[in-house]
Amino acid sequence: xxxxxxAPGKRLRPVLLLASCRAAGGDxxxxxxxxxxxxxxxxxxxxxxxxxxxxxxDLRRGIATCxxxxxxxxxxxxxDALFAxxxxxxxxxxxxxxxxxxxxAALAAAAGTPGLVAGEVLDILSEGTEPDLQAxxxxxxxxxxxxxSASCEIGGMTAGAAAADCHALSEYGRWxxxxxxxxxxxxxxxxxxxxxxxxxxxxxxxxxxxYPAVMGLQGAKSAARECVEKALTELQGLKGDTEALRSLAxxxxxxxx
Amino acid sequence: xxxxxxAPGKRLRPVLLLASCRAAGGDxxxxxxxxxxxxxxxxxxxxxxxxxxxxxxDLRRGIATCxxxxxxxxxxxxxDALFAxxxxxxxxxxxxxxxxxxxxAALAAAAGTPGLVAGEVLDILSEGTEPDLQAxxxxxxxxxxxxxSASCEIGGMTAGAAAADCHALSEYGRWxxxxxxxxxxxxxxxxxxxxxxxxxxxxxxxxxxxYPAVMGLQGAKSAARECVEKALTELQGLKGDTEALRSLAxxxxxxxx
Numbered sequence: 001x002x003x004x005x006x007a008p009g010k011r012l013r014p015v016l017l018l019a020s021c022r023a024a025g026g027d028x029x030x031x032x033x034x035x036x037x038x039x040x041x042x043x044x045x046x047x048x049x050x051x052x053x054x055x056x057x058d059l060r061r062g063i064a065t066c067x068x069x070x071x072x073x074x075x076x077x078x079x080d081a082l083f084a085x086x087x088x089x090x091x092x093x094x095x096x097x098x099x100x101x102x103x104x105a106a107l108a109a110a111a112g113t114p115g116l117v118a119g120e121v122l123d124i125l126s127e128g129t130e131p132d133l134q135a136x137x138x139x140x141x142x143x144x145x146x147x148x149s150a151s152c153e154i155g156g157m158t159a160g161a162a163a164a165d166c167h168a169l170s171e172y173g174r175w176x177x178x179x180x181x182x183x184x185x186x187x188x189x190x191x192x193x194x195x196x197x198x199x200x201x202x203x204x205x206x207x208x209x210x211y212p213a214v215m216g217l218q219g220a221k222s223a224a225r226e227c228v229e230k231a232l233t234e235l236q237g238l239k240g241d242t243e244a245l246r247s248l249a250x251x252x253x254x255x256x257x
Numbered sequence: 258x259x260x261x262x263x264a265p266g267k268r269l270r271p272v273l274l275l276a277s278c279r280a281a282g283g284d285x286x287x288x289x290x291x292x293x294x295x296x297x298x299x300x301x302x303x304x305x306x307x308x309x310x311x312x313x314x315d316l317r318r319g320i321a322t323c324x325x326x327x328x329x330x331x332x333x334x335x336x337d338a339l340f341a342x343x344x345x346x347x348x349x350x351x352x353x354x355x356x357x358x359x360x361x362a363a364l365a366a367a368a369g370t371p372g373l374v375a376g377e378v379l380d381i382l383s384e385g386t387e388p389d390l391q392a393x394x395x396x397x398x399x400x401x402x403x404x405x406s407a408s409c410e411i412g413g414m415t416a417g418a419a420a421a422d423c424h425a426l427s428e429y430g431r432w433x434x435x436x437x438x439x440x441x442x443x444x445x446x447x448x449x450x451x452x453x454x455x456x457x458x459x460x461x462x463x464x465x466x467x468y469p470a471v472m473g474l475q476g477a478k479s480a481a482r483e484c485v486e487k488a489l490t491e492l493q494g495l496k497g498d499t500e501a502l503r504s505l506a507x508x509x510x511x512x513x514x
Contacts, residue, residue: 117338
């Protein structure tokens with residue numbers, strides 16, 4: 001659990017959660033448990049996606065994947081335990097009971113069906129099929145978008161923000177998530193393994209549904225930029241400091257576009 | 258998810274939850290979401306434990322295990338999705354926010370470390386080691402006891418019961434869980450696959466830590482009966498109808514002792 005959860009990473013989801021809390025006028029220091037919870041859910045999904053039975057990846061975040069290091073059985077269970085720990089942490093964080101319960105429900109909805117796990121299933125089932133924009137968008141919306149969007153929404157919730165502000169943050173997250181995924185697809189095509197900390201070109205080898213596969217590299221790059229624009233417009237009504245969220249939206253496509 | 262969750266089974270955990278709600282003076286009809294959630298967590302753990310990388314079982318509840326039917330990738334993810342769905346359901350059930358949040362935290366604590374998943378890890382790590390009573394008890398307390406105990410405690414929570422009554426129900430569940438596990442170990446030694454709906458003698462083949470391995474069949478049977486006695490004494494202070502919980506305590510060792 002520690003090996004995978006503490007491996008070097010961008011911590012995009014917890015950072016988005018903390019920045020969203022600030023943008024909604026809250027104190028990010030009080031949403032650290034929720035931030036850890038979304039990262040644990042992300043890490044759980046990486047451990048399971050990397051398993052031999054699923055994507056069979058050996059390298060993640062620059063180090064051996066969990067099952068390469070500890071064996072398949074322990075990797076499956078380490079993922080499960082991180083998933084459980086995430087729900088324990090967010091449901092018992094230092095906040096009003098309504099916030100604890102609603103934030104937990106938002107996290108669980110983003111993680112399940114339709115959400116992170118369902119997106120992985122679609123991803124597997126679509127391997128080897130013809131590239132198709134709608135299929136790509138749905139896979140990414142579930143597999144990556146829902147948890148990123150929920151991270152932002154939960155950040156708003158921990159700030160005690162009104163439903164409309166939480167919704168705006170959720171929408172911001174949806175666009176940033178899409179931008180981030182397009183960038184990830186592009187990097188999988190154009191980077192070296194050293195730069196990326198994981199195997200490259202693996203999506204193409206498996207005939208995975210990716211944005212570059214559907215719309216070409218240039219099309220994917222301009223789609224990523226459009227997503228960032230849409231994300232930024234969602235921030236206009238928020239009453240807190242949105243500076244960090246603006247930077248993060250730009251950062252999501254930073255290395256790829 | 259449906260294939261495994263709806264397969265024939267005793268539904269011990271949800272039935273204990275509903276009966277605990279009644280024993281605490283609540284309306285079991287209002288705790289159905291929580292009851293489904295504990296069964297989903299149980300089912301998630303069965304799917305993952307049966308995987309080739311873990312116990313490698315082909316038969317469960319009288320039918321092919323999830324990975325035999327749908328492949329390993331889908332089985333891993335079906336388990337993950339049931340786990341997520343459980344937390345979604347219990348955190349958004351029709352109850353006061355404090356009950357939703359606290360019941361979710363209790364379920365997550367029982368499922369993780371130390372709890373269900375940690376118990377499975379201990380179980381794997383102890384295979385092939387010398388039989389040892391303390392090790393057996395810890396494995397069972399975590400792997401089976403915590404979720405059964407939490408099911409009873411959560412039943413009390415959904416009834417809006419006082420902390421002392423929830424604690425008594427949790428203790429009742431701990432003893433019943435231990436009785437149930439001893440009975441399960443005994444049945445694994447003495448039944449046919451047809452009676453059990455899963456492979457028999459598999460624990461002994463793997464040198465698993467079991468009660469019969471540590472204290473013999475007769476010792477295990479009298480230990481199971483003692484657990485039931487202790488469970489029944491926990492019910493004395495409850496203000497609701499404890500008849501169902503009394504029957505369930507007896508039922509836990511029914512086929513084995």
